[in-house]
Amino acid sequence: MGRVVVDVMPKPEILDPQGKAVAGALPRLGFTGFTSVRQGKRFELEVDGDVTPEVLAAAREAAERVLSNPIIEDVVSVVDAASLDTVASA
Amino acid sequence: MSESQQALTGARIGVITFPGTLDDRDAARAVRLAGGQAVSLWHADADLKDVDAVVLPGGFSYGDYLRAGAISRFAPVMDALVDAAKGGLPVLGICNGFQILTEAHLLPGSMIKNEHLAFLCKEQDLIVENVDTAWTRDFTAGQTISIPLKNQDGQFVADERTLDELEGEGRVVFRYAGTNPNGSRRGIAGISNAAGNVVGLMPHPEHAVEAGFGTDAAAGPRAGTDGLAFFTSVLGTLVTA
Numbered sequence: 001m002g003r004v005v006v007d008v009m010p011k012p013e014i015l016d017p018q019g020k021a022v023a024g025a026l027p028r029l030g031f032t033g034f035t036s037v038r039q040g041k042r043f044e045l046e047v048d049g050d051v052t053p054e055v056l057a058a059a060r061e062a063a064e065r066v067l068s069n070p071i072i073e074d075v076v077s078v079v080d081a082a083s084l085d086t087v088a089s090a
Numbered sequence: 091m092s093e094s095q096q097a098l099t100g101a102r103i104g105v106i107t108f109p110g111t112l113d114d115r116d117a118a119r120a121v122r123l124a125g126g127q128a129v130s131l132w133h134a135d136a137d138l139k140d141v142d143a144v145v146l147p148g149g150f151s152y153g154d155y156l157r158a159g160a161i162s163r164f165a166p167v168m169d170a171l172v173d174a175a176k177g178g179l180p181v182l183g184i185c186n187g188f189q190i191l192t193e194a195h196l197l198p199g200s201m202i203k204n205e206h207l208a209f210l211c212k213e214q215d216l217i218v219e220n221v222d223t224a225w226t227r228d229f230t231a232g233q234t235i236s237i238p239l240k241n242q243d244g245q246f247v248a249d250e251r252t253l254d255e256l257e258g259e260g261r262v263v264f265r266y267a268g269t270n271p272n273g274s275r276r277g278i279a280g281i282s283n284a285a286g287n288v289v290g291l292m293p294h295p296e297h298a299v300e301a302g303f304g305t306d307a308a309a310g311p312r313a314g315t316d317g318l319a320f321f322t323s324v325l326g327t328l329v330t331a
Contacts, residue, residue: 010202014247015273017203066164069157069193071200072247 002051003081004059008068009040043067044081051080101126101328103321104141106171106187108133108162112149113184113296120296121145124321133165142328143180143224144171146187148241148294158201158243159189168194180224180324181288185241188280188290197281197290198256199248204241205273213305213314214239214293215267216279220260223286224327228319234267235316236305239293246274246281246292256281264291295320 010016016038023037045062047055056078063075103121105128107114118128129141133151138144152161162168168190175181175196183191191197204210215236218229229235248256253275256262264280272292280291295317298304305314 013249014202015205017205017207017245017273021207066160067156069160069200071192071198071249072202 002047002049002055004045004047004051004056004078005081005084006043006045006059006063006067006078007040007076008043008063008073009076010038011072011074014072040073040076041067051082056080101143101325102129102139102141103127103324104129104131104138104144106131106133106144106146106167108149108151108165108190110149110151110153111147111186113147113294114149116294117145117147117184117296120299120317120321123299124318124325126321126325131167133162133167136166136170138167138170138174138179143324144174144182145296146181146183146190147296148185148187151186151190154186154243157189157193159186159191159193162186162190163193172196175283175288178285178287180327182225182320182324183288183290184294184296185244185292188292189243191288191290196288197283198252199246199275199278199281201243201292202245202247204244204271209240209242210244210271211240212238212271214271214279216264216291216293217267218263219265220263220282220286222260223263223282223289223323225289225320225323226263227326228323235319236298236307236314237293237295237317238297238305239271241272241292244272244274244292246278248275253278259284263289264293 019038060078068075103126105114105117121128189201192200218233221229221231261282263282266277266279270277282289298317301313307314
């Protein structure tokens with residue numbers, strides 16, 4: 001079973017009220033080193049079988065058309081989860 | 091009932107219900123109080139039942155999951171609605187309905203969480219800036235009206251070029267009067283498409299249509315019925331069309 005991970009973030013020029021609220025809470029808990037927080041979304045799309053180039057292309061299209069709204073958000077990445085695991089264990 | 095009002099009876103205004111829609115019955119009631127006939131439309135039917143205009147009411151369709159209005163936009167009824175709206179059918183999107191219209195690209199911009207993250211529920215003064223749309227012809231330009239505002243994702247955003255275009259073309263239909271309640275760009279509360287048949291706004295006209303159940307007004311508590319003119323406007327538009 002394959003998995004595609006899609007990351008979507010609010011556009012840099014769009015104020016992110018949720019991230020701002022989190023940034024305000026961190027210093028109260030003693031985390032004083034973080035100057036800003038932005039909150040985005042991570043989607044995990046599972047398929048039967050491997051993550052083929054076709055699966056990635058379909059995931060990319062879904063990310064652009066449905067999972068994000070280009071007016072307020074950017075699709076940051078669409079990747080095979082297996083490649084992320086390699087990076088994490090490296 | 092005046093003669094002109096009688097002539098309006100019979101106009102059929104569709105009200106779409108999505109899973110999670112909350113204000114469809116209030117919208118249907120507003121249509122009836124204005125003298126029209128309310129027709130229930132279901133999100134899963136690709137059929138507009140030959141209605142003369144459509145209201146997309148407020149609520150939390152699909153729980154606002156993904157983004158407000160994002161999943162509803164792909165409902166079967168929306169394909170028929172987008173085609174009809176492009177052909178000139180009057181369409182009003184209220185709150186979640188406005189969010190659905192932006193997701194469907196019938197109106198520009200988008201809505202994000204209110205600036206101070208609070209769910210707002212209050213009576214809100216608006217200035218009516220455009221009285222040439224299908225839904226605002228019974229107002230006077232510059233008129234201040236009061237109708238309820240209740241939402242979490244009500245902050246209207248668009249890029250500067252789009253905002254300039256909206257203002258330049260007179261497509262800012264409503265602006266918040268006084269303090270901007272949610273951080274909306276340029277205080278915009280509602281906009282229209284270029285043709286003026288599609289209008290969307292965050293506040294709720296359908297909740298201020300009957301004395302005794304409206305907003306607080308000079309005439310008395312809950313006596314305000316400023317929302318009714320949205321619905322009489324479209325009925326008038328249909329008669330003269």
